[in-house]
Amino acid sequence: MTHPIPNPSSGQSLTPTSEERTWAVLGHLxxxxAAVISVGWLSFVGPLVIWAIYKDRSAFVRQAAAGSFNFNLAVWVAIIAGWVMFFTVILIPVAIIVWIVAVLAGIWYHVRAAMAANRGESFRYPWSIPVLH
Known part of the structure; x- marks a missing residue:
């Protein structure tokens, strides 16, 4: 799941600077x-802001923030699907399981991605809806 960032001009991998690693970690975390502060409603805002600021400055930070944003969209879809199931009443147990899996997956993969970014490695989330690149 972790991949080095290629250098398009030489074909070799670039090592991200300390500042880039820090912003990439922040992009994931x-x-x-934001999810904790907004009770889950604004989890996409932090990665989106970091992506907007760094999209032209650093490919490493842009990839980290875009991956985090795109993964959050997939988590949101799962949570919304859980709400739809919840309102059908008969699927309430399934909705609860979907919510638990979505939240735990969100925490697990964001922490793993932040750890990879801290090492200077890119991270590819297992599920995402590719909106940002």
Missing amino acids: AALV
Whole structure:
């Protein structure tokens, strides 16, 4: 799941700077922080802001923030699907399981991605809806 960032001009991998690694870590963890602060409603805002600021400055940070944002969209879809199931009444147990899996997967993969970014490695989330690149 972790991949080095290729250098398009030489074909070799670039090592991200300390500042880039820090912002990439923040790009991954901003979703969790925003989710806690907003009770889950604004988990996409942190990665989106970091992506907007760094999209032309650093390919490493852009990829991290875009991956985090796109993964959050998939988590949101799962949570919304859980709400739809919840309102059917008969699927309430399934909705609860979907919510638990979505939240735990969100925490697990954002932490793993932040750890990879701290090592200077890119991280590819297992599920995402590719909106940002």
